[in-house]
Amino acid sequence: METKCPIVYKDTPSAHAVRMELEVGRMVAQSFRSPGQFVHIKCGHSRLLRRPISVCTCQSDDPADLLTIVFEVRGEGTEWLARREVGESLDVLGLLGNGFQMDPKSRCLLVGGGIGVPPMLGCAQYANGNCDAVLGFRDTGHALLVKEFQAHCPTVAVATEDGSLGEKGFVTGPMEALLAAHSYDAVLCCGPKPMLKAAAALAKAHGVPCQVSLEERMACGVGACLGCAVQMADGTMKHVCKDGPIFDASEVDWNG
Template sequence: MKVERKCKIVSKEQMGDAIYMTLECGDMVRTSFKAPGQFVHVKCGEGLLLRRPISVCSCQEDEPQDLLTIVFEVRGEGTQWLANRPVGHSLDVLGLAGNGFTMKPEGRYLLVGGGIGIPPMLGCAQYTSGKSTAILGGRSKDKIILTNCFEDECAKVLVATDDGSLGHHGFVDALVHQELSENNNYDAVLACGPKPMLRNVAKVAEEFGIPCQVSMEERMGCGVGACLVCACDMADGSRKHVCKDGPVFDSKEVDWNA
């Protein structure tokens, strides 16, 4: 069940183009956590009607207040307003929203994050206590964030950059293919990032017969399924809402040609 809370910013850090922000969020995690991969809907400024959906990087139950961390880039007026908020400022936050990844704490997963899709995968890594492998991708070295955090939480971390400035020179699906060729003893592939990346990762997972879940990114309006802004086309011809039915879907559900 989503709750609305006034959440105080307790820390803020710049990571390349991204802002890393930790919030005290009352009992939000205890009340509404389902699984890694959920998001929060943040009110950004008095004059901006729509909230901004931001994936949760990590969260934990704590006393007296739960903690959650969000990582985002400035993409417009709303996120610019959010990036300018100082430590100690309180935000109006609705969450935890959406359905996250279907996972077992004792499971072993191949976690794939691209660009700003990297942060949500950290919560997945923490959930499986060091047994999973992470593959992180971005346009260049400065787009690969949270590497040290993933190294602390994963058995192995691989990196790909489009320009070759760090790790494998190319896209993450090549590393997914390499990893599954060498070791396909994974419960599933879990991915978050741009749609072309997700499509390619899903194709590789299907080639090896490994289940694949993808976190879809669509523009949102209400965040509760009442509007049609975040509709996503499914392979069976239906349309689902990313905010209410997702953001995570089985890759075989998605119409990748839409």
């Protein structure tokens, strides 16, 4: 579903990130499956490809569904996107991908790293009050959405690499403590691949099922090219856009 979506709100939740709220017509009502899906946004008027951005939060609303994205500038596409202002419209394809397999009643440990944190807020909101969260950032200047998580999660642990906010180190420190203290139905993760790999290993050691959100460069976003193919542990290839972006951690080829 391709829709022209007005930007109705914009701010900067950290010095490095931009948050936009979009009116997306009936997109959420028609294609929401579960948190962890993404939208594919046309970034520019030239031949530039669309760019995939995770749904942070979304709701089915009247007169138009509302959807929030949070992103950092990486290159030409996200730089163009960051310059768009309230009142302008974006060409958005979505909602795409499978989303996390979760039940609103399930008790999950949500793990987000860096710009992988925003989609985990959608999970926290979906299972309001049932999930704990571990959020990892480079430093306090990159920290995002901590208050928003605190509104939905009984426990929110923060780790920064330089110790400027929360515990010093990586997400695996607070994860270890929470996995030892509580019984979770699943660990759900989004972030850089080394973080996903470490989180998946920790979840496995505690006997808890783990799902991860994989990032791959994308072209079509709907399974029609080979742009986002990744090799899985069993040797098969899967499309991150159509078969994912969420995969069971046991399916992933962590050494690929």
